[in-house]
Amino acid sequence: MLDLFDNEYGPDGFRTCSVTGLRIHRSAENPTKLFALTAIVALLVGGIFAFTVAMTRWELVGLLEAGDFYTHLSMHAWNLLIFWMIFMEIAVLYVGGPMVLGRRLSIPTLAKVGWGTMVLGAVAVNYGIWKTSAPNEAPLLTAYVPNPSEPLFYAGVIVFLLGATIAALPFFATLWVEKRENAGQTLPLVTFAAFTTAVIAVEAILGGLAAFSYAFLWRMEIIASVDAAIYRQLYWIAGHGTQQINLVAMIAVWYFLTHVVGGAEVVSEKVSRTAFILYLFFINLGAAHHLLSDPAVSTGWRIFNTSYAFYGATFASLIHAFAIPAGIEAGRRRRGLGGGLFGWLTGAPWLNPMFSATIFSIILFGFLGGITGVIMGQLQLNMTWHNTLATVGHFHATVVLGTTVAFMGLTYFAIRTLFMRQFISPKLASIQPYLYSGAMAIATLMLMYVGILYGVPRRTTEVVENIPGTEFSLSAAGPLFSVFGVFALLAIAGGVLFLVLAVGSVLFGKRIEPGDNDDITPDGGLAADGGESVHHYEMRGTFVLCLVFLTAFVITYLLNWYLLSQLWKIGI
Secondary structure (H helix, E strand, O other): OOOOOOOOOOOOOEEEOOOOOOEEEHHHHHHHHHHHHHHHHHHHHHHHHHHHHHHHHOOOOOOOOHHHHHHHHHHHHHHHHHHHHHHHHHHHHHHHHHHHHOOOOOOHHHHHHHHHHHHHHHHHHHHHHHOOOOOOOOOOOOOOOOOOOOHHHHHHHHHHHHHHHHHHHHHHHHHHHHHHHOOOOOOOHHHHHHHHHHHHHHHHHHHHHHHHHHHHHHHOOOOOOOOHHHHHHHHHHHHOHHHHHHHHHHHHHHHHHHHHOOOOOOOOHHHHHHHHHHHHHHHHHHHHHHHOOOOOOOHHHHHHHHOHHHHHHHHHHHHHHHHHHHHHHHHHHHOOOOOOOOHHHHOOOOOOHHHHHHHHHHHHHHHHHHHHHHHHOOOOOHHHHOOEHHHHHHHHHHHHHHHHHHHHHHHHHHHHHOOOEOOOOHHHHHHHHHHHHHHHHHHHHHHHHHHHHHOOEOOOOOOOOOOOOOOOOOHHHHHHHHHHHHHHHHHHHHHHHHHHHHHHHHHHOOEOOOOOOHHHOOOOOOOOOOOOOHHHOOOHHHHHHHHHHHHHHHHHHHHHHHHHHHHHHHHO
16 A cells, blocks of 8 residues: 555565664564554644644633533543554554564564554544533543543543553564573563563553443443542553553653664663663552542552652653663764763754654653652642643643654654655754754743643633633733743644654655665664773763753752742731
8 A cells, every 4th residue: 555565575574674773574564554654643633633722721812612622622632642652652562572573573463453443442532522412521531430421432442442452462472482482581671661661551451441441331321330539540540551651662762762863872781671670660650649639548548659659660760861861972982973071962963853853852851741740749749730730731741742752753763764765855854853842842831830830720721811700810821821822833833744744754755775774874883883891981971961950850849849838828
């Protein structure tokens, strides 16, 4: 079909990638393309609703009536937070598993069955949300019972989760065959990261099936009632678990792309693997921050999850925050590309959209998403963030500036190495990560500011002009909303540019011929030629960057405690 699934394979079905040197089998490559293309469709649908939602929150425009806002917001959230992400994450599993291992994809038929089931579920969810009418309510991403939603919505979610499970089975089967044939050998780091992602996904899917099956039975009146407190805890196993999948898959992409296009080398595999194991034990406990204001859970439960357990996941993230830039610095210095303190970074391939998108994802996720995530996870500080637009800012910092930007970089890489197409405009492809990441970063900061500084709520359409039923005014936040509106439009323009480049290049890009991909290979080659061990090279630039990050962390943390302390004046 349009030559999208045609590459030149040998008699055994394998070909060798000219960039990574990996042996790629058609049984792994074609499903990867299929899932990636479907993810792009979900991104398109969710992006359309990003425009209507943003132009409603910018009250100067006020595009939608309150009755339509939640429907559009639900379409935006489910297509971007769930479908765009999980279709891409299945593709990441197939890259991290059979492709990195140089194997066939085991049971490839299940990949097709899983894809079809996921598509069926996604269509049902979208239809269920769009056709919502009273007494049902659009579910957003917090489909809390006893607020009723369309039965088709619950059924669609269940089908989608079952489809994702089926699609992940070939990945697990491939790893099982690999370990049987190579017992005693460790998995490559990227494969290990993909395995961690898949294990966390299983946990999230089980929680999601339990929660949505429970709600579906109630909605179909098979059971008379649901325990709302139990439902919320089941729900957040999937509700936040899906975002933890995003996080771990994103980090796997960071390790992969910084190596294959930036020349990074892993400084310590044991340390990086330990960080992934910490995620396995602790990261899903971070879901507790959604229930910190919930009266149904005990104080001890909240304190354990948001302190001792939560720090385990935070420590893992800090390890990656050092290991990945350190790998870039050491790898480039080893190739003679790192003069001075930051020469290894300033001389990096910043015009390569795969590299720039990856680095922007690392920086913006760390400074905006990671720090705010730790703050929101604190029992006391959560009170100033909970149910304000600052929370929405955190979502955009993690899922958009982090995972989506990383996946954009991965898509560019797939276009050049899997679909074997040149970009229809290399110049625009170089600009797009700067436009999208820069504009979205400012829009995200505005969401955080209006939430933290003014307490603007996140679940109403009108806040600046008035809050229905009260004379309390938030009009002082108006100028920040104007800044948000302008940069939201610029970010949407960056997203549209990405879709045009991705779809246009896949359909109309010039076919890659041997030697055409040399411009995206790391300076000095994928593997450094001889020289000292990577541990002989200085990483002082990374050390300075980490000090900058920790300084920002401390300042932001203390500032939030200061803002919290000001609330006590309300009662004086």
